[in-house]
Amino acid sequence: MKQATPPSLSVQPVAVAPGVVLHDLCKDYGTQRAIETLGCEIRGGEFTVLLGPSGCGKSTLLRMIAGFETPTGGRITLDGRDITALPSSQRNIAMVFQNYALFPHLDVADNITFGLNVRRTPKAEQAQRLDGVARMMGLAALLARKPAQLSGGQQQRVALARAVISGRPVLLMDEPLSNLDAKLRAEMRVEIRALQRRLGLTLIYVTHDQVEAMTMADRIILLNAGQIEQSGTPEEIYSRPATPFAARFIGSPPMNLVDAADLRIAAPPGTIAGLRPEEIEIADDGDGLPVRLTGHEYLGADILVSVMAGTAATARLILRRPARLGLPEGPELHIRWAPAALHLFDPKSGRALTAAPAATAPGHRAAG
Amino acid sequence: MTFAAPASAPTSATAAAPVSATPGVWPRLDRVLMSAGAWMLGLLWIAPLLYAAWTAFHPSAYETRFDLLAPLSLENFPLAWKQAPFARYFLNTVILVTSILSVQLVVGTLAAFAFARLRFAGRGILFGLVLVQMMVMPDILLVENYRTMRMLGLVDTIAAIGLPYMASGFGIFLLRQTFMTIPRELDEAARIEGVSLLGLIWRVYVPLAKPTYLAFGLVSVSAHWNDFIWPLIVTNSVSSRPLTVGLSIFASPDSGVQWSVINAATLMTSAPLLIGFLLFQRQFVQSFMRAGIK
Numbered sequence: 001m002k003q004a005t006p007p008s009l010s011v012q013p014v015a016v017a018p019g020v021v022l023h024d025l026c027k028d029y030g031t032q033r034a035i036e037t038l039g040c041e042i043r044g045g046e047f048t049v050l051l052g053p054s055g056c057g058k059s060t061l062l063r064m065i066a067g068f069e070t071p072t073g074g075r076i077t078l079d080g081r082d083i084t085a086l087p088s089s090q091r092n093i094a095m096v097f098q099n100y101a102l103f104p105h106l107d108v109a110d111n112i113t114f115g116l117n118v119r120r121t122p123k124a125e126q127a128q129r130l131d132g133v134a135r136m137m138g139l140a141a142l143l144a145r146k147p148a149q150l151s152g153g154q155q156q157r158v159a160l161a162r163a164v165i166s167g168r169p170v171l172l173m174d175e176p177l178s179n180l181d182a183k184l185r186a187e188m189r190v191e192i193r194a195l196q197r198r199l200g201l202t203l204i205y206v207t208h209d210q211v212e213a214m215t216m217a218d219r220i221i222l223l224n225a226g227q228i229e230q231s232g233t234p235e236e237i238y239s240r241p242a243t244p245f246a247a248r249f250i251g252s253p254p255m256n257l258v259d260a261a262d263l264r265i266a267a268p269p270g271t272i273a274g275l276r277p278e279e280i281e282i283a284d285d286g287d288g289l290p291v292r293l294t295g296h297e298y299l300g301a302d303i304l305v306s307v308m309a310g311t312a313a314t315a316r317l318i319l320r321r322p323a324r325l326g327l328p329e330g331p332e333l334h335i336r337w338a339p340a341a342l343h344l345f346d347p348k349s350g351r352a353l354t355a356a357p358a359a360t361a362p363g364h365r366a367a368g
Numbered sequence: 369m370t371f372a373a374p375a376s377a378p379t380s381a382t383a384a385a386p387v388s389a390t391p392g393v394w395p396r397l398d399r400v401l402m403s404a405g406a407w408m409l410g411l412l413w414i415a416p417l418l419y420a421a422w423t424a425f426h427p428s429a430y431e432t433r434f435d436l437l438a439p440l441s442l443e444n445f446p447l448a449w450k451q452a453p454f455a456r457y458f459l460n461t462v463i464l465v466t467s468i469l470s471v472q473l474v475v476g477t478l479a480a481f482a483f484a485r486l487r488f489a490g491r492g493i494l495f496g497l498v499l500v501q502m503m504v505m506p507d508i509l510l511v512e513n514y515r516t517m518r519m520l521g522l523v524d525t526i527a528a529i530g531l532p533y534m535a536s537g538f539g540i541f542l543l544r545q546t547f548m549t550i551p552r553e554l555d556e557a558a559r560i561e562g563v564s565l566l567g568l569i570w571r572v573y574v575p576l577a578k579p580t581y582l583a584f585g586l587v588s589v590s591a592h593w594n595d596f597i598w599p600l601i602v603t604n605s606v607s608s609r610p611l612t613v614g615l616s617i618f619a620s621p622d623s624g625v626q627w628s629v630i631n632a633a634t635l636m637t638s639a640p641l642l643i644g645f646l647l648f649q650r651q652f653v654q655s656f657m658r659a660g661i662k
Contacts, residue, residue: 068556089562101553105575115561118571166561 017169017202018079018092019044020065025074027060034060036226037074042204042219044079044169047196049213050206052223053249058206059174061223065204066095066172078170093170094163098178100155102147102162109134109143112161129165137161153184160195170202177212189215210250214238222246242352244345247274253304256280256317260344262310263289270347277304279341280319283334291317293330298323307333424632431627444632448618451629453606454636457614464526464599464610465592471534472588473581479535480543481569485555495544501537510601517602524608529599533592539584546580547573582655586645593641611637 020042027035035057042048050058063069065076067088075084083091102111109130110117116126134140137157147155156176163171176192177185193216196203207213213220214234221231222245230242234250241247247255260273267273282305291307294316303323309315319335344353423431424445430438448454482488483495513532514523522528550573558572574581596612603609609617615637619630645652 066556066560068559088556088560093560095557095560097553097557099551099553101551101557103554103557103572103575105578114558114571118558118561118563118567162557 017045017200019046019202020170020204021077022061022065023075023077025061025064025071025076027057027064027069028072034226035064035071038226038228039074040221040228040231042202042221044202045200046218047193047203047205047216048219048221049217050204050221050223051210051213051217051249052208052229054208056223057226058208058223062172062174062204062206066093067091091170092168093172094166094168095172096156096159096163096174096176098175100147100159100176100179102155102158104147106146107143108139108145108147108150108158111147111158112139112165114162115166133161133165137164152180153188156180156188157191160192164195164199169200170204171196173203173205175207176205177207177209185212192216210252214250220250222249224249240352241274241343243350244272244274245350247343247345251276253277253318253320255343256319257345258309258315258317262315265342265344267344268347271353272345272347274343274345275317275337275341277318277320279337280317280335281337282319282321282328283336284328286334288334288336291333291335293328293333296327303327307335309335420631420634423628424635426628428626428628444628445636448629448633448636452614452618452633454611454614454633456606457609457611457637460526460608461593461610461612464530465589467526468530468533468592469585469588471530472536472539473585475535476539476543476584477569477574479540480547481573483540483544484547498537498540501535502541506532507597510598513598514601523602524604526608526610528602529595529608529610530592532598536588539588542580542584543577546577550576579655582651586652586655590641 022038022040022042024037024039025035026033026037050061052058060069064071067083067086071084075082077083078091078093103114106114112133113121113126113130116129121129130143131140134143137160139154139157139161142150142154142158147158150158159176173192177188180188189212192203192205195201205212205216217234219231220234220237222229222237224245229249230237230246232240237246237250241250241255244257247257255274255276257272257274260267260271261269263273263275265271265273289309291309292313293305294308295306297304297306301323302320303326305319305321305328307317307319309317317335345351346353422434425440425442426438427441428444479498483491483498509532517523517528517531520528520531522531554572554576555568558568563571594612595610596616599610600613600616603613606614615633618633
């Protein structure tokens with residue numbers, strides 16, 4: 001937070017924020033199923049990101065938790081209490097909307113205290129809480145402005161302040177940074193993360209941006225086509241993706257996924273092999289899988305090298321290496337990787353195979 | 369006395385300059401014709417008003433004779449004021465117009481919100497009926513309305529003049545269209561804070577539709593201030609007659625046609641609206657633009 005003088009403790013950390021559990025939740029729109037029956041636990045006090053491509057149902061899920069959409073089946077419990085049928089206002093949750101949803105006719109102060117006003121909180125208490133939140137969010141100088149007179153980042157802070165002042169322990173955010181420019185987005189990521197930690201909120205955050213998910217989340221729930229593809233900490237999902245979708249969605253550039261045969265890995269036909277770009281090395285000693293250099297991209301610190309592998313040279317791989325090592329001399333190269341870095345996905349189920357096959361493939365480096 | 373609608377005529381002069389790469393004679397001629405037309409329309413519209421102003425401020429000898437040096441006089445105004453109970457007529461019209469507008473706003477807001485944001489059985493059909501109201505000329509309903517008022521025992525009251533207009537299809541339609549443009553997220557942001565349905569309307573929808581309210585208010589006030597046929601039919605006495613009817617009785621041939629006095633009375637009765645419009649012209653035009661009425 002900017003100007004992080006501890007405010008007059010009008011916004012106190014939530015003692016133990018409650019968790020949210022989704023029990024066999026599903027949602028249909030007409031005959032279209034938006035959310036397949038799914039269940040998961042969102043732990044109290046954690047930063048959980050609902051991540052997925054557009055149309056995967058992540059916003060629908062959030063809106064069901066908020067109470068703006070009624071699930072077709074299943075239950076939602078908050079702190080053990082069934083809230084499925086409760087109106088939004090009685091769910092003890094606050095929300096930050098994608099377009100901030102600030103009331104254009106109210107000034108910043110009135111926007112922030114809107115909820116307190118509605119609930120008839122005494123004026124003196126309102127003023128005190130407003131003061132604390134405004135200082136915490138760096139909005140003290142802007143209280144008399146109308147939303148139209150604020151920058152995108154300031155509007156975002158007002159929306160956050162309005163959610164925080166309620167003192168509600170569960171905060172929902174729907175793509176809150178998508179309207180900001182890249183620099184501001186990076187700043188706000190840090191701010192939101194710090195705010196969540198400081199107040200101990202249970203934060204459920206919807207985004208399609210894997211960078212936001214990776215940098216902010218305690219736990220990511222990765223959604224695809226209305227189903228949970230994988231859930232876990234960012235490290236877990238990055239290092240052990242459960243499906244090719246998870247492997248491609250997280251990481252930039254994404255994991256290389258090619259036919260296992262193209263990497264000369266003994267596996268049932270159709271098995272997909274996955275390698276992270278940074279896990280592939282150029283073997284200068286000529287030992288390893290022969291590939292052909294096809295291009296490169298300079299990123300400053302790193303360089304991305306594109307190579308083609310496989311019998312017909314059709315398997316495209318991207319590998320990342322420090323730019324100071326320069327571009328390897330091509331066009332014929334050899335690459336290798338650590339056995340543990342290899343991910344294999346079952347051709348039928350599409351799930352990750354837990355045990356990598358015996359390390360007989362030529363690309364494998366000696367264990368070390 | 370209808371000045372709300374033609375007020376936009378002169379502005380049409382700025383529209384439609386032909387797109388031509390070479391600045392020839394034709395575009396210029398076109399522009400000249402356009403502005404000439406606009407001036408013609410403007411003059412045509414303001415001519416009666418100018419005539420009324422001319423005669424009202426001069427002795428009756430100059431009613432049909434134009435003389436720049438004619439002596440100015442204010443005596444027509446007290447003369448007119450004394451000859452008929454205009455004070456009472458004013459009061460009646462003000463009561464009429466404000467009661468119509470306030471009921472229209474309440475009914476219109478609630479109905480428009482329901483049509484815009486609530487889901488209920490028969491919504492489409494009911495909204496269709498509201499639209500039908502806009503397509504029916506009120507004059508067709510004169511007889512039926514009179515019968516209804518007699519049944520209610522309201523003939524010759526101010527309420528009888530206003531009652532048929534209090535649920536305005538136009539107002540409902542206009543407000544519904546405005547409410548539908550209000551982002552749903554604002555609605556949800558307010559709901560999550562725990563506002564009631566009426567609180568939501570009052571705190572979010574009404575303030576955001578202010579330009580529409582202003583525009584509709586102007587249309588409603590000027591329409592009912594100027595309405596003539598219906599009040600003429602349904603009223604018989606000084607205590608219920610609005611200005612328009614009072615003025616027409618005052619100006620009827622059996623009270624002797626004296627244009628200077630009649631026009632003085634006309635100016636007096638239309639002055640509040642004229643002055644109001646001139647004072648708030650800019651706000652009104654802006655409201656109309658924002659409310660999408662042209």
